Amino acid sequence: MARLRLEGVRHSYRAQPAQDADWALKDVDLEFEDGGAYALLGPSGCGKTTLLNLVSGLLHPTQGRVRFGDADVTELPTDRRNIAQVFQFPVVYDTMTVFDNLAFPLRNRGMAPDAVRSRVQEVAALLDLEGMLGQRAAGLTADGKQKISLGRGLARPDVNVLMLDEPLTVIDPHLKWRLRSKLKELHQRVALTMIYVTHDQTEAMTFADRVVVMHEGAVVQVGTPVDLFERPRHTFVGHFIGSPGMNVMPCQVDGGVARLGGRAVPTANRPDASLAGRRTDLGVRPEFVRFADDGIPVRVARVSDAGRHQIVEAHHGDQVIRLLLREGESVPAGAAHVAFDPAYTHLYADGWICEARA
Amino acid sequence: MSARPVNQRAWWLVLPVVLLVAFNAVIPLMTVVNYSVQETFGNNQFFFEGVKWYSEVMHSSRFHDALKRQLMFTGIILALEIPLGVAIALAMPRRGAWASACLVLMSMPLLIPWNVVGAMWNILALPDIGLLGWTLNHIGIDYNYTRQPLSAWATLIAMDVWHWTSLVALLAYAGLSAIPDAYYQAAKIDGASPWAVFRHVQLPKMRHVLTIAVLLRFMDSFMIYTEPMVLTGGGPGNSTTVLSIDLVKIALGQFDLGPAAAMSLIYFLIILLLSWVFYRVMTPAEEGA
Amino acid sequence: MRRAKALVPALYILFLMLPIYWLVAMSFKPTNEILGGFTLWPHRFTLDNYAKIFLDRTWYMGYVNSLAYVLLNTLLSVAAALPAAYAFSRYRFLGDKHLFFWLLSNRMAPPAVFALPFFQLYSAIGLFDTHLAVALAHCLFNVPLAVWILEGFMSGVPRELDEMAYVDGYSFGRFFLKIFVPAIAAGIGVAAFFCFMFSWVELLLAKTLTSVDAKPISAMMTRTASTSGYELGLLAAAGSLTIIPGAFVIYFVRNYIAKGFSLGRV
Numbered sequence: 001m002a003r004l005r006l007e008g009v010r011h012s013y014r015a016q017p018a019q020d021a022d023w024a025l026k027d028v029d030l031e032f033e034d035g036g037a038y039a040l041l042g043p044s045g046c047g048k049t050t051l052l053n054l055v056s057g058l059l060h061p062t063q064g065r066v067r068f069g070d071a072d073v074t075e076l077p078t079d080r081r082n083i084a085q086v087f088q089f090p091v092v093y094d095t096m097t098v099f100d101n102l103a104f105p106l107r108n109r110g111m112a113p114d115a116v117r118s119r120v121q122e123v124a125a126l127l128d129l130e131g132m133l134g135q136r137a138a139g140l141t142a143d144g145k146q147k148i149s150l151g152r153g154l155a156r157p158d159v160n161v162l163m164l165d166e167p168l169t170v171i172d173p174h175l176k177w178r179l180r181s182k183l184k185e186l187h188q189r190v191a192l193t194m195i196y197v198t199h200d201q202t203e204a205m206t207f208a209d210r211v212v213v214m215h216e217g218a219v220v221q222v223g224t225p226v227d228l229f230e231r232p233r234h235t236f237v238g239h240f241i242g243s244p245g246m247n248v249m250p251c252q253v254d255g256g257v258a259r260l261g262g263r264a265v266p267t268a269n270r271p272d273a274s275l276a277g278r279r280t281d282l283g284v285r286p287e288f289v290r291f292a293d294d295g296i297p298v299r300v301a302r303v304s305d306a307g308r309h310q311i312v313e314a315h316h317g318d319q320v321i322r323l324l325l326r327e328g329e330s331v332p333a334g335a336a337h338v339a340f341d342p343a344y345t346h347l348y349a350d351g352w353i354c355e356a357r358a
Numbered sequence: 359m360s361a362r363p364v365n366q367r368a369w370w371l372v373l374p375v376v377l378l379v380a381f382n383a384v385i386p387l388m389t390v391v392n393y394s395v396q397e398t399f400g401n402n403q404f405f406f407e408g409v410k411w412y413s414e415v416m417h418s419s420r421f422h423d424a425l426k427r428q429l430m431f432t433g434i435i436l437a438l439e440i441p442l443g444v445a446i447a448l449a450m451p452r453r454g455a456w457a458s459a460c461l462v463l464m465s466m467p468l469l470i471p472w473n474v475v476g477a478m479w480n481i482l483a484l485p486d487i488g489l490l491g492w493t494l495n496h497i498g499i500d501y502n503y504t505r506q507p508l509s510a511w512a513t514l515i516a517m518d519v520w521h522w523t524s525l526v527a528l529l530a531y532a533g534l535s536a537i538p539d540a541y542y543q544a545a546k547i548d549g550a551s552p553w554a555v556f557r558h559v560q561l562p563k564m565r566h567v568l569t570i571a572v573l574l575r576f577m578d579s580f581m582i583y584t585e586p587m588v589l590t591g592g593g594p595g596n597s598t599t600v601l602s603i604d605l606v607k608i609a610l611g612q613f614d615l616g617p618a619a620a621m622s623l624i625y626f627l628i629i630l631l632l633s634w635v636f637y638r639v640m641t642p643a644e645e646g647a
Numbered sequence: 648m649r650r651a652k653a654l655v656p657a658l659y660i661l662f663l664m665l666p667i668y669w670l671v672a673m674s675f676k677p678t679n680e681i682l683g684g685f686t687l688w689p690h691r692f693t694l695d696n697y698a699k700i701f702l703d704r705t706w707y708m709g710y711v712n713s714l715a716y717v718l719l720n721t722l723l724s725v726a727a728a729l730p731a732a733y734a735f736s737r738y739r740f741l742g743d744k745h746l747f748f749w750l751l752s753n754r755m756a757p758p759a760v761f762a763l764p765f766f767q768l769y770s771a772i773g774l775f776d777t778h779l780a781v782a783l784a785h786c787l788f789n790v791p792l793a794v795w796i797l798e799g800f801m802s803g804v805p806r807e808l809d810e811m812a813y814v815d816g817y818s819f820g821r822f823f824l825k826i827f828v829p830a831i832a833a834g835i836g837v838a839a840f841f842c843f844m845f846s847w848v849e850l851l852l853a854k855t856l857t858s859v860d861a862k863p864i865s866a867m868m869t870r871t872a873s874t875s876g877y878e879l880g881l882l883a884a885a886g887s888l889t890i891i892p893g894a895f896v897i898y899f900v901r902n903y904i905a906k907g908f909s910l911g912r913v
Contacts, residue, residue, distance in 0.1 A: 058543050079549040091544040093558045104558075108549035152548060364739045371734035372746065374727040375790055382787035383753050386764030449655035462901050463660050466667065469893025471713075473850045473865040474886040478670045481879060489669045492685040520666065523659075581757040584850040588869065602759035609763040610855070622760035629755050 004032040004055065004161055004193060009064030011050055017062070024050045026217040028064070032161075032195065037187045039208035040197045043240070047217040048197045052163050055195070056083045068160065083161045084153025088169045090145030094138040098129060101137045102151045109156070123155045126186065143175050147182075154190065161193045168203065183207060201241050213237050229285070230344055231268075235351045238283050244311060247289065247321050248348070251282045258282055258347050261316060263296055266342040269354045281348045286311065288341040289323035291332055295339035296321075300331055314338060393619035411620035421621060423596075424604040425628075431600055432579045435518055439575055440568070442519070443526025447534055448560070450527075461531070464524040476588025479517040483589075503590065507597035510590050514598055517585060522578070526571045533567035534560060569640040576636055580629055601625055667890065674884035681879050696884035709864035710888065712778065713847065716861065719782035721842040724789040725797075725835060732797035733823070737806065750791040758851050761787070766855050780856045781863070785846045792845070793838040800834025840900055847892065864889060 011025040020026070025047045032038055040048040053059040055066060057078035066074045073081050093101050102120045111119070124130045127147045132140065137148055146167055153162050164183070168176045184207055187194050196207050204211050205225040213221045213228065213236075221233040232238040238246030252259045253271045260282060267282070298314035298321060310325040314336065321338060325331065347354045394411050396404040415421050446464075451457045467475070485491040485502045490513075494501040503509040537560065545555045583602035586592065592599035592607075599607075605625060609618035673681060674696050675689040700706040734740070735747060765784055766775075774780040808830065812822040828835065854866045868885050 056547070058546070078543075078546045083547070085543070085547055087540040087544065089538075089540065091540050093562075095558060095562050104550070105548040108551070108554070149544070152544075362737060362739045366740050368734035368738040368740040368743075371730035375731035375750070375794060376746070378723070378727055378783070378786045378790050379750060379753060382761075382765075382784060383756070385768055386761050389764040389767065390760065446656055446659050449652045451653075458901060460656050460660065462897050464656075464663065465897045466890070466894065467663055469844055469847070469890075469897060471848045471850065471865050471889050473869055474670075474889050477868060477882055477886050478666045481673060481883060482666050482669050487681060487685050489665070489685075489687075520663065524663070527659075577755050581759065583757075583759050602757055605757070605759045606762055606851070609759075610766070615763070618763060622757075625757055626755075626760055629757065630752065633755055 003034050003069065005067040006030045006051075006054070007065045007067065009051075009054060009061045009066070011047075011054060011059065011062045011064075023062075024217055025054070025061075028219055030212065030219060030222070032193055034160075034193055035191050036193055037184075037207060037209045038193070038195045039204035039211045040195060040214060041199070041201060041204040041211050041240075042214035043199055045216075046214040048199075048214050049165055051214070052085070052165055052195065052197050055161065056085050056163055057081045058085075082158050083163060084156065084159045085163045085165065086146065086149045086153060086167045088166045090142055090149055090170070092137040092140075092145045092148050094136075096137055097133065098124075098135055098137050098140070098148060099133040101148050102129075102133075102155050105152050105156050109158075119155055119157070123151045126154065126189065127151050127182070143171050143179050146171065146179065150183075150186075154186070154192075159192065161195065164194065164196045166198050167196075168198075168200075180206060201243075205241070213240065215240075231346065231353070232283065233353045235281060235283055235348050238285070242285055242287075244286055244322050246283050246285045249282045249319050249321065251280055251347075253280050253347070260296060261319075265296075265340060265345065267345045267347045268343055269346055271347050271354060275349050275354070278349045279351075281351075282340075282345060283348050283353075284340045284345040286322040286324045288344040289321065289338050290341070291323070291329075292337050292339035295337040298336050298338055300336055303331060390619045390622050393615040394623055397616055407616070411616040412624065415617055415620045415624060418617075420604070424599055424601050427597075427599065428580060428601040431514070431582075432576060434515055435522075435579045436572065436575060438515070438519055439523045439526050440572060443523050443571065444530045444564070444568070446523070446527040447530035448556070450531060452535065461528065464527060466524075467521050468524055472584035473588050475517065475521050476585040479513060479520070479585075480589050483513045505594055507594055510594060510598050514586055514589060517589060518579065518582070521585065522575060526575065529567045529571045530564060533564040537563045565640070569637070572640060573633060573636055577629060577633060580632070670883050670890075671887045673880060674887045676880055676883075678878065678880050693880075696880040697888075699881055700884055700888065705862075706867060706885070709862060709867035709885075712857070712861050713853075713863040713865070713889075714892070716778040716781040716785070716853070716863070717843055717846040719778055720785045720789060720846045721839050723782060724786055724793045724842045725839050727786075728790055728793035728797050728838065729823075729828075729835075732794045732801055733827070735794065735798045736801035737809070747794075750794055753787055753791050756787070758788075758849070762851060762855050765852060769856055775856060776858045776860045778861045781853050781861065782846075784852050784856055785849065789842040789845055793842055796838040796841060797831065797834050800831045800837070804830050836900060840896065843896060844893075 006028050009025060009028045010023055012023045014022050017023055028051065040051060042048050050059065054061050057073070057076060061074065064074075065072055068082070093104060096104065099120055102123055103116050106116045106119060120133070121130070124133055127150060129144070129147055129151065132144070137145065140148070149167075150162075153159055167183075168179060171179055180203065183194070183196070187207075196204065198204050205228075208225070210222060210224055211228055212219055213234075215234070215236045221228060221237050223231075223233075228237055228241050232241065232246060235246070235248050238248060249260060251265070253275050256271055257264045258267055258271055258280070259265065265282060271280075296316055298316045300312060301315050301320075302313040303325075304311045304313075308327065312323050312325055312331060314321045314323065316338075323338060395407060395409070397407045397410070398404050450460050470478070482488045482490045483501075483503050485495055485504075491501060491503075500506075501509050503513045541559050541563075542555065545559055550558070581602055582600060583606065586598055586600060587603055590598045592603045596604075605618060605621055608614050608621065612618075672688055675692050675694070676686070677691055677693045677695060680686060680689070680691050735743060761784075769775050769780045769784070774783070804827070808826065809822065812826050817826070850865045850869075853863045854869070857863060857866060864885065868882060
């Protein structure tokens with residue numbers, strides 16, 4: 001159809017929201033391209049499920065509008081919005097067979113029996129459910145039931161947006177990857193906008209083309225997984241994504257140069273005059289920190305083995321700096337120094353990245 | 359749930375319960391079995407009679423009549439109270455102050471002593487001076503529950519519906535409350551009509567509580583004694599003499615120990631049998647929530 | 648549509664309140680007015696019926712007796728059921744399933760069947776006409792119920808709690824009283840509520856096992872009804888008073904009723 005837009009959306013679950021904390025969503029402006037694969041990523045309580053329910057129509061926004069293309073659908077009920085939603089735990093109609101489950105939304109909309117049958121067969125083939133069409137839905141495993149939930153959404157020809165609210169929550173860990181790949185495969189075969197809500201960064205980063213990171217009711221960054229990794233717009237994104245997360249080190253800004261413990265540190269972005277009086281931090285991921293002959297002096301505190309690499313925890317005074325050692329590299333004996341790759345070192349003011357590029 | 363360990367010393371924990379219940383169940387039951395196979399002519403002398411009492415009870419038309427009345431009563435009760443209770447539960451608000459108030463008010467009939475329930479309806483239905491009796495006669499219905507079997511039956515049934523439907527409604531309401539919102543949301547997205555939601559989401563998910571409700575109402579209505587006793591005394595004549603009333607008449611009234619004992623056991627067995635049938639019918643092979 | 652739906656519970660509650668209203672209204676009418684004809688509300692309001700009850704020892708002792716054996720039974724049933732429910736919930740032992748089923752099957756026994764045997768049994772052990780007799784007799788039905796309810800709640804408490812307590816050095820007794828019981832407080836409330844309810848409302852056994860000393864209010868009322876001169880007003884007043892404990896209990900547990908249903912067995 002066209003793009004999905006949220007304009008000036010704010011939502012509170014309270015009747016009379018008074019203070020900031022009463023708002024579950026604080027001023028969201030988002031655009032989802034037609035046919036894109038998106039993830040809404042954030043910790044519990046960040047507002048991602050609220051956002052999802054606003055898009056699907058299960059909630060009516062306290063303020064703001066929801067648009068599908070040019071149409072304003074804010075006042076439309078759920079079943080008229082051409083959306084489908086998959087929930088955290090599988091929702092199937094226990095008394096019906098798999099076939100009837102998939103056919104249910106079609107029959108409710110008055111589709112002819114022949115069309116229903118062919119459509120259900122198509123969807124079942126997409127989801128590898130063909131052999132089970134005659135079985136009672138209640139007898140399937142959790143991942144089978146989630147596929148049925150998915151199928152009910154895919155079966156409807158009028159669906160443009162498929163929303164998934166942490167759909168892998170109850171799936172066995174060793175089956176999660178299978179369902180995840182299936183979702184990715186589905187997205188490539190079917191021209192649907194898919195929005196995947198999760199608190200798990202691996203799920204988000206592997207599924208989505210673009211990730212929307214949320215924190216305390218606000219959208220913090222929208223970007224590709226690479227963007228989020230290499231250039232986090234907010235220190236929260238740095239913490240939340242990557243394991244271990246980004247190093248965030250308080251620093252001083254002096255004469256246009258960032259300084260850590262007195263030493264100048266080159267950064268990808270340029271500190272400017274507006275930084276006076278604000279809290280400034282340096283952010284660099286452990287992946288971009290190296291031991292060097294000359295640099296910031298540190299004392300190695302601990303080395304932990306994480307399989308293909310080792311995580312080194314080094315101390316510069318009170319500040320903890322983590323870096324990754326790849327295979328073949330070793331911890332220097334005696335005095336150690338670390339250096340940051342300037343292309344991936346950023347300056348943050350009050351948590352937000354400074355926009356001016358160096 | 360993880361497997362429970364075997365521990366025979368757990369018997370010490372259940373001992374108080376076993377003692378209390380066994381004292382009240384085993385000894386009287388033994389007494390009853392004893393009486394049921396013996397004859398006495400007074401003077402505390404007993405003679406073994408075998409199955410004579412059982413045979414007599416099974417062939418007695420008095421027993422058959424009481425049984426028929428009981429089955430009819432229970433059948434009507436179940437047919438009325440279960441659907442009504444479910445309907446009320448469906449219509450109740452699901453949360454908020456009104457829900458709380460509703461639940462409290464609905465619980466009231468359940469906590470009134472059974473003889474007071476009987477007395478209440480007795481007074482209510484008095485033809486000339488009771489609210490119900492006077493109203494019915496006033497609008498042209500010839501109503502007198504002390505003299506007309508049909509009126510007595512109607513009053514008896516109305517009283518039981520008044521008394522116990524709330525139990526079904528409360529159980530059904532509990533079952534409905536346990537359904538997660540996601541089911542209703544998914545049904546909305548699927549475009550289901552309210553009837554379809556009832557048939558495919560609510561009713562299946564209520565099956566467990568409905569089984570409990572049906573079993574409880576079946577058992578309790580089959581054993582009912584006090585309310586009909588106080589309302590009609592089993593009359594007019596013996597038109598509302600249900601099984602318990604008949605049994606107590608024979609046991610405590612006539613002190614016919616043998617027949618009373620035999621009838622007691624047959625009565626108990628009928629309940630066990632029918633309960634088992636109900637249970638099997640309502641719970642097909644469980645395959646998980 | 649929403650309005651029409653609200654009508655259903657509203658009408659039902661109206662239906663429920665009518666007989667109660669009638670009973671209470673009648674309790675405030677003098678006998679002349681009651682027998683004289685139909686009046687919708689008391690035209691000659693009087694407190695005579697209630698006065699009679701509060702001033703006559705045999706009448707108010709009826710209430711005292713009823714409350715006595717009900718409370719006694721609730722205490723007994725819950726106290727005995729607690730360890731038993733724990734055993735069923737946490738352990739497997741020889742015959743456990745059969746024992747559980749046998750306990751529940753007593754719920755299916757008609758009280759009428761036990762009327763005569765109980766009369767003889769309790770007379771034989773010299774407990775006839777005591778509160779204890781009725782309290783014990785009611786255990787037949789209440790103990791299995793209490794075990795069933797408590798077991799359900801206990802199964803909801805993870806066994807890790809028990810294990811942690813043992814690791815911390817608690818003896819079984821201390822663990823049970825200080826840690827476990829608070830954890831299932833809601834369940835104890837529900838079990839006590841149901842025990843109270845079933846014992847308070849039961850008539851047949853309570854009447855059979857008592858005569859003078861422990862005569863419950865229900866027996867007093869049926870006696871009044873059967874003696875000559877159907878004192879309807881008095882009967883209505885006595886009945887109205889019996890509604891109060893029930894209303895009290897519901898009021899106290901109203902929060903549990905509203906939200907506790909999904910916690911427990913059901």
